[in-house]
Amino acid sequence: MRDPDPASESLGPKASESIGRLKRRADFLRVAKGRRWHGKAFTLQALQAEERASGDDAAPAVRAGFTVTKKVGGSVVRNRARRRLREALRLCPDLPVRADHDYVIIARLEAIRLPFSTLQDDLTRALRGVHAEARPRDGAKPRDATKRPKRTTPSP
Numbered sequence: 001m002r003d004p005d006p007a008s009e010s011l012g013p014k015a016s017e018s019i020g021r022l023k024r025r026a027d028f029l030r031v032a033k034g035r036r037w038h039g040k041a042f043t044l045q046a047l048q049a050e051e052r053a054s055g056d057d058a059a060p061a062v063r064a065g066f067t068v069t070k071k072v073g074g075s076v077v078r079n080r081a082r083r084r085l086r087e088a089l090r091l092c093p094d095l096p097v098r099a100d101h102d103y104v105i106i107a108r109l110e111a112i113r114l115p116f117s118t119l120q121d122d123l124t125r126a127l128r129g130v131h132a133e134a135r136p137r138d139g140a141k142p143r144d145a146t147k148r149p150k151r152t153t154p155s156p
Contacts, residue, residue, distance in 0.1 A: 022065030031104045037129040041110040044126040061099040068107040081107040
């Protein structure tokens with residue numbers, strides 16, 4: 001019997017086994033309408049999951065899916081990127097996932113090139129980013145329309 005991974009205690013015992021997989025195309029399309037976080041190695045999409053059948057007690061509360069397009073490379077490269085991201089998710093310490101959420105990770109070529117620790121840090125930052133409160137893009141308060149400077153025309 002395997003010992004529980006100490007890095008995954010934020011989700012409870014055997015957290016790596018409690019993260020399920022998204023398999024149906026409809027689930028991937030539904031999550032695509034959710035919040036996004038763009039990084040160098042991947043894009044993370046997150047959306048609160050729909051209610052699942054009450055009889056399915058074995059279904060995990062958190063599910064993740066992985067997408068790697070042919071733009072990334074051939075099948076060997078795509079599978080390597082998918083394996084690295086899946087392992088980074090599994091081994092990530094203090095994983096800030098939320099119960100009853102679905103996540104889709106869309107890989108880029110940098111997922112193969114980045115050091116594994118950087119990939120884990122980016123994944124943690126991405127999960128925190130998609131769950132952060134929405135804020136203005138520039139971080140500034142909206143300007144009052146009445147306080148705009150008047151344009152003057154040059155005199156001839």
